[in-house]
Every structure is written in C-alpha cells, then in structure tokens.
Amino acid sequence: MDKSYKVEGMTCGGCVGSVKRAIERIDGVTADVTLEGGRVVVHGEHEAKAIEQAVEDAGFDFKGALD
Numbered sequence: 028m029d030k031s032y033k034v035e036g037m038t039c040g041g042c043v044g045s046v047k048r049a050i051e052r053i054d055g056v057t058a059d060v061t062l063e064g065g066r067v068v069v070h071g072e073h074e075a076k077a078i079e080q081a082v083e084d085a086g087f088d089f090k091g092a093l094d
C-alpha cells in the first residue's frame with residue numbers, strides 16, 4: 028500500500044535524508060521524500076500514526092495525508 032503525506036520544515040537534502048531514514052526505521056517500509064512541496068510517499072504496510080511519530084521525532088512537522 029502506497030500512501031502520500033505532507034511534511035513541513037525540510038529545507039535541504041540533509042533534511043530529506045533525515046526524514047527518509049526516520050521513516051525507513053519502521054519495519055517493511057520504504058519512503059520517497061521530495062523536498063519541494065514536502066511530499067512523502069510511503070511504500071509498505073504501515074499506520075499513519077507511526078509515520079507521524081517518526082517524522083516528529085526527527086524534528087519535522089507532519090501535516091497528514093495527501094490525496
């Protein structure tokens with residue numbers, strides 16, 4: 028299941044990497060993170076709450092689901 032989320036607060040490639048790594052610590056999940064627009068596509072079975080937690084713990088603002 029792929030799902031898209033909005034994340035605010037990323038300003039550079041380093042931030043993109045941080046968000047990606049934080050999300051991919053969740054078992055069975057990979058993520059494509061785009062700086063422009065703060066779009067995060069998560070691949071694999073997951074709970075939105077777990078993504079929110081990972082993003083917030085990494086220091087960014089989780090703004091919920093897109094689409």
Ligand SMILES: [Cu+2]
Pocket residue numbers: 037038039040041042043
């Ligand atoms: Cu940055």
